[in-house]
Amino acid sequence: MITLHDLPAINASLNATSCVFLVTGYVLIRARRIAQHRACMLAALTTSALFLICYVVYHAQVGSVRFPRYGFVRPVYFTILITHVTLAVTVLPLAIVTAARGLRGDYVRHRRIARWTFPIWVYVSVTGVLVYVLLYQPTWLF
Numbered sequence: 532m533i534t535l536h537d538l539p540a541i542n543a544s545l546n547a548t549s550c551v552f553l554v555t556g557y558v559l560i561r562a563r564r565i566a567q568h569r570a571c572m573l574a575a576l577t578t579s580a581l582f583l584i585c586y587v588v589y590h591a592q593v594g595s596v597r598f599p600r601y602g603f604v605r606p607v608y609f610t611i612l613i614t615h616v617t618l619a620v621t622v623l624p625l626a627i628v629t630a631a632r633g634l635r636g637d638y639v640r641h642r643r644i645a646r647w648t649f650p651i652w653v654y655v656s657v658t659g660v661l662v663y664v665l666l667y668q669p670t671w672l673f
Contacts, residue, residue: 545582546659
């Protein structure tokens with residue numbers, strides 16, 4: 532049974548999975564494998580949506596979690612966190628518009644916005660995992 536305590540690890544796993552789908556989708560579109568690209572990108576969108584649901588549920592119950600560490604890792608953590616949160620807010624509408632344009636077949640406009648959406652989305656996914664590791668697994672690093 533999944534408990535509230537499990538949600539941060541699930542969120543990190545969803546972020547990592549989304550990143551794998553994103554990079555795989557990018558490789559597939561470069562190889563002109565459009566159907567497989569579409570499937571990967573929809574899977575990335577789905578895993579990101581599941582992340583958002585789990586994130587909201589967790590933080591609605593727990594609130595914000597204080598970063599307990601000091602020293603050089605503290606400014607590193609907050610730099611990653613601030614950029615992560617700022618770009619996460621940005622990537623949500625970008626991902627929706629990018630997906631909608633691709634699904635409608637508006638490929639010129641899809642490609643134009645995907646050039647921005649893809650690197651931002653990958654960054655948000657990777658830094659989401661880093662935030663988890665730094666906040667919930669402090670013994671893994673440093």
